[in-house]
Structures are given as C-alpha cells and as structure tokens.
Amino acid sequence: MHNIEFPEKLECLFKPSRYKTLYGGRGGAKSWGIARALLIIGASKPLRVLCAREFQRSMSDSVHKLLADQIKAMGLQDFYQVQEGIIKGSNGTEFTFHGLRHNIGNIKSIEGTDVAWVEEAQTVGKSSWETLVPTIRKPGSEIWISFNPSLEADETYQRFVLKPPTDSIVVKVNWSDNPWFPDVLRQEKDDLKERDESAYLTVWEGHCKQTLDGAVYANEVKAALLGDRFMRVPYDASKPVLTFWDLGRADKTAIWFAQQVGFEYRMIDYYENQGHALAHYLKQLQTKPYVYGEVWLPHDAENELLASERTIAQQVRAAGYKVQITPKTSIADGIAAARAFFGSCYFDAEACADGLQCLRNYRYEVDPETQQYSKNPLHDWASHGADAFRYAAVSMRVPPPKRKAVANNGGGWMG
Template structure:
C-alpha cells in the first residue's frame, strides 16, 4: 500500500518501547499515529488499546478519528468499526480504555495489548503511568503517547520530555511538519501571533504555560512553589493524621491526608481512584502506617445506598474504626475562599501528593464561549467539572474543616464582653 505519512512520524514503524509525539497544534500527531496503527494492524494481527486518562463514553475516544482514517485510506473492506471497538479481517482489534479506571477487568484487558496509544497524554497522572507501564508487558509490546503540553511540571512532560526513559523515541512536532496545513489554519496562526505572541507560542509551538488559563488557585500555587512548600514533607508520628474525602463514587473518590502542626498544615499523602467501593479506600488507609485522627466526609456521606446494603458511607467508614466528622456545608464560592485563606500555611509532599497537586494546578474556571471573543477570554463563576474536580473538592473540604472552626472561635471571642481591669486598694 502507498500510505502518506509525514516524515517526522517515520519512527513509528521502527521498534521501540516508548514512542512519543508532542508539540503544538497542527503538528499531525494524532493523524499520523492513527494512520501508522492502521497500517501496522493491517500488516499483522495486533491488539491495540487506545487510552485517555478518563473516558466516560466512546465519544471521548479516538474511535471517530480511526474511522475517518479508515475511509481516507480506502480500508473499509478490511476494518469493521463496531459500536465500541474496531475489528479487522486478520483478527486485529482496536479497543478503548480510561486509564483512571483501574478495575481488574480493565487492567486484564490492557495486559493483552501489543500497542497502547495514550492520546491527550498531558492529562495522564503519575499513578496512571505507574499502573499502565508495567501492565503493558508482552514481549515486544510498545507504549505510544501523543500530547500538547500544558505545564512543565505535569507528569507526562516530566516523564518523557525532561527525563525520557531508556528505549524511548521522543519527537517534537509543530505545524512546520504538516504538509497539509490549510489556508484557514495558516490565517488563524498569523492572527494569533500578531494578537498574542505568548499564546501563539503555547498553542502552535508547544511551549509550556506558566499556569493553566483560568486556574482557580493560580496565585496560591505559584506562591507555594516560590516558597518551596511543595517539597518532601515527613510524617510526624506524634500527631494524628486526618483524612478529607470527596465522594465521586463512579467518577472518582479523592482523599487528602493532613497533619496540623503548630501553625502549619502538612499534606503528607493523597489517594484517588474510581469505580471502587468504600472498602477499597479503607484498605488503602490501612496500608499506611499512620496514626489516624478524624475522617472528614461531605454531607452526602450520610445518604444510605442499596449498593452498600442500606448503609451510608459514613456508617461504613465508622465501621472501619474511624471517627467521622461531616464537613460544614458551605457554598462553592465560600469553600474556595476558605482554600485561599489557608493555602499559605500548607506544605505538600511533592512525591506522595503528586497527583493531587497536578489536579489543583489544572482545576480551572470554565470558559464562557458566548462572552469570549478573539481578544478576550471570559470565564464563568463555576469551575469545570473534569478529572481535576474531585481532588480539588476534597481539598476544599479540608480547607472548610480547618477554616470554619477558626472563624467561629474568632466570632465568639469578638462577641465576648470586655474584661474590666480594676485597681484594688
């Protein structure tokens, strides 16, 4: 077959454990990888897994992209797209996976693949990479990744660009590598470069941002990094560890582990997973050699569910031997204000809290498409609900649990009658 592939993507046909394409928009990354995988799957029987950090439906996958390339290459008589996968005449298959789904079924299905393609890999967390890399272990198996970088501190950028593993082929691409660049895209690029050179550098050259646009806690995180409060934070065995939970249930559950020492709040650990029941998280707590204080749960932890045998999450956690406190129910705006109020007293363990820190950096306000124009971006009052929401919500519950008792104490003291000091003779 005569299949056109950009020169920058030629390495995809040579064996390597890791194959990574990264850079700016218009750099033919996804298009090239889709074509290369179809060619390889036609030449021999392959099991190919197409993954993203989160995938709630088939619409979140590269299923449509692969179908478009099958049609463009005239391979409709060889590949047969089904509702949730693609099959080929020679037995090759394309399946779709969310890396955050670490269920036994998903992990087992990933073990069978010959090639795993992680698309939009800038969102893949440290925990997900640490799970998926040893899972793809068939002899000769490969892991491919494509992404537009966001922050230089993001796990995927650090793992493959800053510190590429042995056996990795890492190629940076841009619009210059695209032989099919449309006139419309060229004009859009010229307009953006004239209007906002820094944004042009990020969007089309793949230069990392100093912070995510619309980041909710941008100033607080920048200040924490400048003050070196994202570092190695040891566990103090003389103080209890409180846990702060967000219950996303099917989406995600996130837990921060914190110690209050003097005027400091030390975030020493973090756990996040999805599609797991409460017993899984209680086991995770039990694996850690901490002396626990209280488990702070959101107000919906009181709700009883059929899946839990008619018991609430609160009852399940209490049955596990933990003292439970329900977090005061404040508005989202007041909760975010509580976070900002205590952030300068927070220290984060860079290693154990890496996934939680990444989420806080990516937690952002949703862009208002109707109000935004070519010169100005306008953001809504509500943050986006995506993979970063649950860790950020759990951190908000932590801040509220700390902040509200302090505010109440200050209120009571302010209302106390003045103490008269007399002179006794």
C-alpha cells in the first residue's frame, strides 16, 4: 500500500465517534476521504461497512465505483476483491450497498454492521433515519454522513448539523480545505462567483439555500413557515380522515392524510412506499387509529390494474372504503390549485416530515437548450408526494359529497 496523505480536516475519520458528519461545498474531497479512510481501516481489521443512499436503483447510483477507483489508486488490488454488488477484503472486511427509502426492510436484516456510510445524505428523510440509526447497534458501531447542504429545513441538516446527537464529530469541509484542489475546478469556482454570488456560496462554500432553485412551492412553504403552520397537529377523533393518493407501480405511491375543520385542512399524516401491491397500502390505513372518510384516488384508478383483474378503485371499494376520483386537470391548473390550497393547510411537522420534504424539493425542470426553467415539474423522488398534495387541492375544490360515517369493523369506514 502506498503512503496515503489526508487533508488535516479529515483526520477526524480515524478517531472513534458514534456519528461523523462531513458537510460542505463541492471540491472538499469528502467522499474521496471517507472512501480512503474506510478502505485503510478495513485493511487493518475486519470491518462490515454498509454504504447507503436514500435512493439507489442500481449500483451506478452507489459509491461502488468510487471505492473501486480508490482501491486501485492506493495499490490495494491484492487485498480487496471488487465484485459486482459487494467488495470483499481478504481479512473478511465487506462493503455492501443499499438504498434506504423503500428498502428499509433489507437494512433491518443487516446485523453486525460496524460502519454505515450514508452518502448524499441531504435527501435522506425522517423515516429512513429513524429506522437506520437504531439498526446500527453493534457496540462501537459508527454512522458516517457526507453531503452538500441544500435547505436548512432538510432533515439531515437539522438532525446532524444544527442539533447533532451526543458523541458527534461535525466538520464543514470546503474546497479551501483540499490541498489537491484541481485548477480546472478552481476556474469553475471563480467563474460562478463572478456570475452568481448566491449560487457560489451554496455550491462551493456549503451554505444552505433560502429556497430551492426552481422550487414550485417556495413562496407557499415560506408563508407556512412564517405563519407557524408547521407544528403539532393532533388527530380529532370526531372528524373523518380523508386520504389523497398518488399511485405508482415502479414509482412510489404517496398518501396524505387530512382532516377538514371549518375552512382549515389539517394534514395529520403522510405515508409513501414503493414496490408493493395495493394490499400493502390498505393495510397501512388499517394500522392507523383513524376514522376514515373518502379515499381520493387519481383519475386513472378507474382503469388501472395493479396485479388484479379489478381496477384499483374497485379493490379499494371492496375493502370497505368510500372512493372518490380526483377530477382530471392539467398539471399547471393543479399547481395553481395547490398554491391556493396551501394557505388553508396546517401540517404536522413530525408525522408529515417526509411529505413536507417532497413539497420543499418539488421543482421545475431546466430546459437543456436554454438552461431556463421550463413549465414542467421535474419527475424525481419529490414529485410523488407533491402530486398527491396537488390531487388533494384539486379534490377539495369540488363540492364535498354528503356522507354519514358508519363504522366498519374490518378497518374501513364507509359513507
């Protein structure tokens, strides 16, 4: 193995601590340093390393290639065997790679993890952290976190930078801390600083953005924050709970849970998952202590089949729920409705944390030719929760159906 040099700020990686958080702007060599540190430690003693991201659809989304490149750069090819989905050391060290969101059941089954490295952690939601952290419970185990900050309200920034847990090392690492910062990036950095000072501070200095560039609901989120509408919103057992769905098969299914009280809409809960049949989501409804009113499904629920000869709407009705179909509108009209609807909403900050993260990060696409924001929202991890919220807004514009709640011992409530 070659002599390995590290930036001074990254020496903390070799000190024992339950949490090690490296955050900052581009060019600070955070991921590079973590990869090298883990490979060096793993060569000196057997280590089980879980390399995780919030979303990982394939190995190309993981740090697998980064680790493989560093193995070669440090001359460790004789020690580490790089396989398609795992990296193994001759002393028993193992690196495995997993996505957190919608794959948390597999993460729970991983026992004996010594280090969990969560890369690009700015997108990791509250539910993923609350499942992962207690899973890494081996005595002396550590959780390493690396990310470029986005919004101050993001769960990772709040949890590990602003209010870090006990036994934490928190280090901001920027380009200026990297003694090997390349000239090509230096020129790129300087050009951005001259062109857009605000963007420079975020990209290169690791400052949080006030609002996400191109965020669809930036003004609405800001108004809700200033109006203290992200709060504790208790469930009112005297009012029915309405649910608003965005359905997915390969993509996510997202559900908002709301109660209407006068002219207010109280968003009391949120749930999303991926890769499950409809029965999974109906079971989720039954596990919650709510009295249900209408289940609002998107317009295609009347003709979409989900591993069944019956439509989704038919299956939900058969489970004992009163189904309503969200009127079909253009995305632009739906966004306009959601902006108006936002002002009537109060959100439970804890139970709806992942849904709120979707609303904060829902943004417009950038036109590849003009580099300007288009009229079309970007389809990514945030779009499903935002779509379900848009459907809630559109649904609530129509006159509510007359109903009389009647108990259903099977877990559903019928109008």
